[in-house]
Amino acid sequence: MKKSQTAMEYIMTYGWVILIIVVIITALFYLGLLNPVVPLKCVFPVGFTCESFKLYTWYTAGTYGDLYLVLGQATGDTITVRAVACTQSPTYPDQVSGCAPCANVTISSGSKAVIAGKPGTNYVRCMNATNERNFDTTPSTLYRGKIYINYTEGRTGLYRVIVGDLVARYEKIP
Secondary structure, three states: OOOOOOHHHHHHHHHHHHHHHHHHHHHHHHOOOOOOOOOOEEEOOOOEEEEEEEEEEOOOOOOOEEEEEEEEEOOOOOEEEEEEEEEOOOOOOOOOOOOHHHOOEEEOOOEEEEEEOOOOOOOEEEEOOOOOOOOOOOOOOEEEEEEEEEEEEOOOOOEEEEEEEEEEEEEEOO
8 A cells, every 4th residue: 555645745746747837837948938029010901001100110219110112002093192190199190191201102003112211300209099109119010000091082172091000119210
């Protein structure tokens, strides 16, 4: 017959097992295996593509973030971009501002153009959910928001707005 374990031996045995499990879970977190990777994306409706995108943080305080965006379009018509907005607000912003050089960028069908550039040129400042620009934009901070592009069609002159989804991390300006 087996000798029964004392309460102390029982606690010691399971204590080691629990310690080993904690060490394994800690190692998995450290290696990044338990941290979900958030895919970065910039997606527009059919006919429009994000050829390239980036979010810059450019003040040392990390409170302003600017969008760099190269837009491709294949709508079958030339378009003229009138305004660009970047916001976390779930609704269309009342005022699209901060991008005077973005206005009047013409893109023919099947081509692409920079519609939001490096800070200090034709920048588009990304806003938070209340359309304020002072929030955390330190490098590697994740930003989820919408990009609104106002444009007119070349042939018809009709005014249109497209909305794209943006998930990006802020990067320090080189």
